[in-house]
Amino acid sequence: MTTAAGIRRQVQRDSDHLAFDVRRVREDFPILKQRVNGRPLVFLDSAASAQKPRAVIRAVQRCYEREYANIHRGVYFLSERATELFEGARAKVQRFLGAREAREIVFVRGATEAINLVAQTYGRKFLNRADEVVISTLEHHSNIVPWQMLRDEKGLTLRIIPIDDSGALLMEEYEKLLGTRTKLVAVTHCSNALGTITPVKEIIRLAHEKGIPVLVDGCQAVPHMPVDVRDLDCDFYVFSGHKLYGPSGIGVLYGKAALLEAMPPYQGGGDMISTVTFEKTEYNVIPHKFEAGTPNIAGAIGLGAAIDYVSGLGFDEIADHEQELLEYATEALSETNSLRLFGTVKDKACILSFIIEGVHPHDVGTILDHEGIAIRAGHHCAQPLMDRFGVTATARASFGLYNTREDVDALVAGVRKAVEFFG
């Protein structure tokens, strides 16, 4: 349809694409210049861990070269500066997530530690025998196992939100699961194995109607879309820095201040106390109460740089670019008849999970590796989800802001080779 509005939108889109110049963006990622098996690297495993832009690498390097000392304790210049930068990174995360206060941001090792922290502190204190925790079929093992451990300790019950064949949560079933015994809902914002973006806002609204708090696993969401924890009104939100183009070993637990304050500490040690005698210890205020020991200082600073980097590019541009890749890749892969895609909802991140009839995902991975293409083959730490679809593994290509149509073309050519080879 060639309406004036349509044309305007098209023009707008074209100029947006000028603004997001993927070739220039790729220049920011030194690792992408590499060759693998004599071919240019095609990196399609960003959902496992994303590559790092020079801005992040430099921030970490600068920290160790010029800014490094332990934090929160030095009376000298360098320590003060490191503390300022570390706390500055916390403020960046706060703004990135739209949190009300910086003290609602707890630095952890990653999403896995964040979820374990909530299970072991909030869960241990507030959940009791016969209570129920609701999770979903889409969850990563890190949002399953900590709750199972708590279940076994406390005698809780885990209830699972089912999905349909497209990979969407069955919301009517979810509503039915919410009862008087439900004490917590813990769901993913975006499935790492299928790409499904879940309706977390609605999930939270329905839980809150019954006074049930909600933890959201945002690992796969934050690299692709803006997140506003106040708009979502989630009680906890967790993510890992390394999937957001930041360093590994640093991640975030957001929690509403009142909840964090009511929770007991996670680990004991330095920094999480205000006074210690052999008789009694006063705990520090949040977030420090949950940050025992010397944290990943350079990692936090690197994460701050990653947030600056993606914010500088803009999520409108990133999302436009990735959604276009998703459309292009979905169409291109669908042309291979023996290929079956998993995760076919409309609202999804640029993650394509598939199997090829007669070719095991591991073998697909090896063939693609030969072409310099890095994908993941396996259960993606989501075995219950694989069981739901009756497979043990899939091949998964996951895209980041630096991927191109040429990467898709290489993937499709590689898939054809695998089909030929084993055909």
Place this chain on the structure above:
Amino acid sequence: MTFDLRELYQEVILDHAKQPRNFGHPPGCNRQAKGHNPLCGDRLTVYLTIDDGVVTDAAFDGAGCAISMASASLMTEMVKNKTEAEAHSLFKGFHAMVVGDQAENAENAGDGVDLGKLAVFSGVREYPVRVKCATLPWHAFAAALKGKQEDVTTEE
């Protein structure tokens, strides 16, 4: 196709992967063990009939990649009619070959293990992430020989 891929996926391997021999659960078997590769979720079961210290029948079932299926298929062919001790040294020889352990290789060479057809798997050592695919059926086999009850994994 590039030359080195063919080194991994030799014709014999592709053939056995597509049409595995001795696939199924023979009724007369008297030992069995399950193998599991937690990295990829592949699972298979090895069934043995041991008669007076000799492997008179070997079979398997399960699902996995081309390397693990072909390895299981060729293994069942190779261990048949071997004594338990001979079959076990085949396992050791095979393991040394795919792991590419020189010391282990030299030691086995001394024992004069003839790997026969199993030599088609020598390319696997160039692919460290695929070594466990090749050894999975053998770990299950060794467990079945020992009459182990628990499942074995490639992580042991």
